[in-house]
Amino acid sequence: MTEPNRPDWMLKVEGLGKIHGAPDRRSLHDTGPEHGTSKSRLTGSVVAAWNVSFEVAAGEALGVIGESGSGKSTVMRCIAGDQPATAGSVRLARVGDGATEILDLEPAARRRLRVDELAVVYQDPAEGLDLRVTAGGNVAERLTAAGWRHFGDIRSRASELLSRTEVPLERMDDLVATYSGGMRQRVQLAKALANRPPIVLLDEPTTGLDASVAAGVLDLIRNLLEELGLAAVVVSHDFRVIEMLTTRCIVMHHGRVVESGLTDQLLEDPHHPYSQRLVAAARS
Amino acid sequence: MNDLMNAVVDIRDLHKTFVLHTIDGRSIEALRGVDLTVHGGEHVALAGSSGAGKSSLLKCVYRTYLPTAGSVLLTPRVGAAVDLVASSDAELAGLRGREVGYVSQFLRAEPRRGAFDIVTRAGVFRGMPRDEARDAAADALRRLNLDESLWDVHATVLSGGEKQRVNLAAGTISPPRLLLLDEPVSALDPANREAALALIADLTLQGVAVLSVFHDLDAMSRLATRVVLMRDGRIAHQGAPAHVLELLEGVAR
Numbered sequence: 032m033t034e035p036n037r038p039d040w041m042l043k044v045e046g047l048g049k050i051h052g053a054p055d056r057r058s059l060h061d062t063g064p065e066h067g068t069s070k071s072r073l074t075g076s077v078v079a080a081w082n083v084s085f086e087v088a089a090g091e092a093l094g095v096i097g098e099s100g101s102g103k104s105t106v107m108r109c110i111a112g113d114q115p116a117t118a119g120s121v122r123l124a125r126v127g128d129g130a131t132e133i134l135d136l137e138p139a140a141r142r143r144l145r146v147d148e149l150a151v152v153y154q155d156p157a158e159g160l161d162l163r164v165t166a167g168g169n170v171a172e173r174l175t176a177a178g179w180r181h182f183g184d185i186r187s188r189a190s191e192l193l194s195r196t197e198v199p200l201e202r203m204d205d206l207v208a209t210y211s212g213g214m215r216q217r218v219q220l221a222k223a224l225a226n227r228p229p230i231v232l233l234d235e236p237t238t239g240l241d242a243s244v245a246a247g248v249l250d251l252i253r254n255l256l257e258e259l260g261l262a263a264v265v266v267s268h269d270f271r272v273i274e275m276l277t278t279r280c281i282v283m284h285h286g287r288v289v290e291s292g293l294t295d296q297l298l299e300d301p302h303h304p305y306s307q308r309l310v311a312a313a314r315s
Numbered sequence: 316m317n318d319l320m321n322a323v324v325d326i327r328d329l330h331k332t333f334v335l336h337t338i339d340g341r342s343i344e345a346l347r348g349v350d351l352t353v354h355g356g357e358h359v360a361l362a363g364s365s366g367a368g369k370s371s372l373l374k375c376v377y378r379t380y381l382p383t384a385g386s387v388l389l390t391p392r393v394g395a396a397v398d399l400v401a402s403s404d405a406e407l408a409g410l411r412g413r414e415v416g417y418v419s420q421f422l423r424a425e426p427r428r429g430a431f432d433i434v435t436r437a438g439v440f441r442g443m444p445r446d447e448a449r450d451a452a453a454d455a456l457r458r459l460n461l462d463e464s465l466w467d468v469h470a471t472v473l474s475g476g477e478k479q480r481v482n483l484a485a486g487t488i489s490p491p492r493l494l495l496l497d498e499p500v501s502a503l504d505p506a507n508r509e510a511a512l513a514l515i516a517d518l519t520l521q522g523v524a525v526l527s528v529f530h531d532l533d534a535m536s537r538l539a540t541r542v543v544l545m546r547d548g549r550i551a552h553q554g555a556p557a558h559v560l561e562l563l564e565g566v567a568r
Contacts, residue, residue: 088405246426247427250428275425278408279405291404292381293378293407293408295379296378299380300333300381304336307335307336307337308336308337
């Protein structure tokens, strides 16, 4: 109530689009679910994602589901700043009270957001971590980027984070390259959350892990989202992950959003032909 | 009973048609125009053969199924009535919990959470302070005879009947204004079933509006203040439990 001008969402994405190759709008006419492809015959460009819009509030997780090549990771990467978007708008409630266009920020300012506002957890820990550095060193790097200077403070905050993400502290000074896949994901979570960002983007955070390890990481993520009241976007092809973490989701196919709804509704009463096939395949 | 001021949910001309794109675009009409009002302190039990639309009606009210047409007007604790059919996903997510709850037949077991934790979190989710939720969770689990040695065991390893009691405890702690019950005692032995029915009966005394599906007539006759008989996605009869159940038993004989 002390900040009357702030919107009720934390992250707002409007009309986001990414075209690989010539950004020729004619590519939109022969791509998408009804054309069965995201590659335009007319222009040769690939419409990886187009016209994607959603909002996420604090304490809420939104799922983005689809098969590989559907454009879901592209959406995440355009929001994170890993890829330049071709069209659309991304705004954050805490940046300029939600009025600043994130896609127009300078690269340095954009990188800074990754420390303070919008953390990313990748499927491949090597993207979010430096494997040649210790777990403690990885977390410390993020804290240093956030302006922490006192060694003792950094060390104690890093220990706190790593114990919260269930990394054994006796391994804190080992190189991440010596860690198992599940442990690397836990370190990646600790690093992402180091400076208490209010938004986290998770891209297939448990894909590729053994089932029992994945269950543990999933459970940790769910508890973190709940306890920290984060606004989260969870990108996954796995309904189990989407069902456990999210209340609402969007379904992507050939670069477009084909359906959106409450997660339980999308699983039990999918409407679009593609969503029905996807759910049927997951259930069989 | 017919005081409209006290109506918690007012269902009007509700339709649900499923279009199955994976099976030649076939369509199935699950609900064909349902009108039903449930008041606070009223327990309305849905009866009828399987496929009559009972569970579909519960799921359409909770919006696990998206209704095809019609309205579901919910009067929340504060503020104006909202049409659950027309509400945005985010609005509906906000109403779930304190205003509308759904207890299914099965606990969606959460891998690394114990029974006590699951029930406590449900209470906190519906706005209880944590200490209060812990006390209420302990009361509910004791009341449902869940052995205290199982409270911190991960719920995935519990038996079917134990899971169902955890699910009922989680669904009824700090009860929502409208509670949808879908076969909540189906897996319970007689003694545990009695405890569960007593707990559900108390909800009505507390003023909760309950809309339920039970497969046994005994539970309906003991809990319901009104029984609604469904047939082919419509309401065929409704009235006092004794009256409707007599009709049903007549059909069964």
